[in-house]
Amino acid sequence: MASQVTAGPAVEDGGAPGISAKYEAVIGLEVHAQLLTESKMFCGCRADYAQMPPNTNVCPVCMGLPGALPVMNRKAVEYTILTALALNCTIPEESKFDRKNYFYPDLPKGYQISQYDMPLSLNGHLSFELEGRRVRAGITRVHLEEDTGTLQHAGSVLHTAASSAIDYNRCGVPLMEIVGEPDLRSAEEAREYLVRLRQILTYLGVNDGNLETGSMRCDANVSLRPPGDSQLGVKVEIKNMNSFRAVHRAIQYEIARQAGLLDMGEKPLQETRGWVETESRTVSQRTKEYAADYRYFPEPDLPPLQISRQLVEEITSQMPELPEQKAARLVTQFGLSSYEAGVLTATRASADTFEAVVAGGLPPQAASRWLLGDVAKLETEHRTRLAESGLGVAGLVRLGNLVEKGSINGTTAKALLEELFLSGGDLDDLVQSRGLSMVSDAAELRRMAEEVIAANPKSVADFQGGKEAALQSLVGGVMKLTRGRADARAVTQLLRELLSAE
């Protein structure tokens, strides 16, 4: 029964068993990313429209008023080329914009300025490690277009809503489209591809990588075919996935749904389906019979673009170190494990923090331990980055180094870390005023040990009589005298020496 199939597969347990043997999933992702430019794609309005009251970030150009004309944002072109180069694309010398014609209330001109047959870049790839394997996913193209406005329906969808309100603030924000080849073979690969892509975009500083707010959006094309078959199966496009988890679950669900249909000898329809998070399933949005004819033609209001090789070289020279290269360098340069390096380079900010801490003078291993451990915990708990915390990068370096030198012990350091992180303050003053520094003076420690030995003849006799445990109470006595500011192992060693000498 078809209804069982569509509702059936449990998404959480990794999909129905046996699918991988019977069918091969073929997945390609189309990712839209708003560019972090100052202004919109074709006018002077701000590209950052968040928090603005509806329809206050508009002008004749982005509202499509009669007579208005677009003027290209150069920065957006440069960001797109930068991204394309990071994704190993080639940059043709000539490019142009085209009009994609369709009617929708969020599209004020009745066409979207996009790129059709001469995009800014072509033929790239993104490769990454996943479960010990190397995955290489082709990038068809990275091109540039403009975002639309946003609709609020009094009802669920436009065509049945009692009324709809339109906000044009987002209209004309530069939107980069990264079209992936159908080279991904599982929901896991698709998710990892998206994670890596977001990492690159945020490293480049061209996009903020937020799937929830939609500044980064992902659609997936999913089809199944017999393993080893070179023909592509019927393609289903999935939309409305607003998190990495949603992408993973929606693709898993879709693979299982299509497999169920194929098992019953049915063919999936070529259609667009939307992921419904609350129901954990995809639902049909439109089938191919309604596929629009966009009547693409060259945008006559914008002259064709000549992309000089000099510009490409300039942009190439501004390319920052990308996450995978950076992780590899952290392993070779600082001797970190690839796991540590991977986590530390997850975002450009965290990688930069690590490098700043090491540059500040904390040994790399200690830096990694602190950042991945207690600092990460505090950052998550209090939603504050180290650099913006009371401690700061320099504070962590000093605190870490006090531990390295044995000036304070680990327990003290952790307490200080949290206090400074939350409230700030001078590390040295705190250590000084609270007498937190370790009793590292050997003569002082020896005097205390002798005092404890003298005061506890019974424990001394028990120890010397062979009761090893008796030593622990003597160690405890010394630690009490130092108010915990001594290294317990060193105290144990010292007591052994004193007692055996007696």
Next chain:
Amino acid sequence: MTAAVAGTGNWSITRLAQALEKKELSSEELTGAALDSIDTWEPALHAYLSQMREHALDSARASDRARLADEKVSLLSGIPIALKDVLCLENQPVTAGSRLLEGFTSPYTATAVARLKAAGMVFVGKTNCDEFAMGSSTENSGYGPTGNPWDPACSPGGSSGGSAATVAARSVPCSLGTDTGGSIRQPASLCGVVGFKPTYGRVSRYGLIAFASSLDQIGPFTRRVEDAALLYREMAGADPMDSTTLSDPVEDPVPQLSAGVAGLRLGVPREYMGSALSPGVRAAVEAAIALYQEQGAIIEEVSLPSTDLGLSTYYVIAPAECSSNLARFDGVRYGNRLPSELAPLTEMYLETRRKGFGPEVKRRIMLGTYVLSHGYYDAYYRKAQQVRSLIANEFSTVFSKVDALIAPTSPSVAFPLGAKSDALSMYMCDVLTVPVNLAGLPGISIPCGFEDGLPVGLQVIGPRLADAMVLRVAHAYEEASGWKDEAPKLPHTLTTGEAL
């Protein structure tokens, strides 16, 4: 009318400016006379879709104050001008001759208009035109046709018919029009005035309601070539708001206007002198050619073999662009939204566009939608672009041999309103003007005689960016011929007193 203004109807802008400068005349008087003349002619012509009497008089008084205060003002300050109603002026209505935009007010000013405003020019009103500039007679206006001052039962041509008619009627010394396939030159020809279409990209299109973006160009209507040069000079030049404007420096056409044509090579394209010309047009143009020869020009017959492909090429490219340009008129943000009560989205789109657009606009939207459709793009749009290149290349080849081309502007003189009921015969009006737009060249139409009491126009075409040459060649003819002083008479039905 004050004594100072009487008889100034035929004056050039330069002469009016001198009178203003010497305080023999105030802009307020001049503007008041223009507004009165418009009112006098309007029952016969219907040249205007909106008038701006108070706005105009305020601007005029501001200009007068500036002159009285001896502020350094532009030559153009205080000169009245009318605007084709496809050009946006802040807080003023703009309809593009369409019922769909009835009541719409633009919140901003077109660049070309803003430059004239900065020079102190006085805007008196918005003129009638074919809906969205699609037509050659003004009969496609959603607000009724404009009459020709030489015979109000005849068309003034189009699409900028209102702008041509009001200048021909001597109501205003100048106006602006737009030319996509001949919409300045053809009405200039039919109304016996000067109409200049600059090189594509010379005048910003920002704030011009687009018909076909790759062809549209703003230009002036005047009674003198020199006046056209003055307006062109003020408007031309790169605009950061229009990426298709050219960065090449603007050559001032005024100093070389009187350089004459002695020694210049002027080509007469064989294909433009074909059998379709009416006898009077042919005779007038041949006489003009002879006059050029007398002035020392070297006349050469040249060939532009693809001329006959111009119209069909144009009627693929222009509708394709307009089908997309007019998509924004969907009732969502501005203009007349229909039905007036709440309706489903699709119904709103359909009703708004079905009732808002006239038949010619719908015809072109359908044509354009068709030629861009999947499976037809290569056969129509791509092929048309190839022919467009061919036409441009033929002009380039010819211009390696001659300095400018001279030809008729329109195959015939003004025709009675209602006479051209089928679309094709109307399209044929532009057969001699369309190739110039396809090649992006500068072209001008100047009066060169009459046929049965109706004006004939002579077209001068130059190479790309040779706008100054076109104006110079036109000026030489204007000086040598006597047509510039010929003015239409106010129809007897309207004669209430002394005509200007």
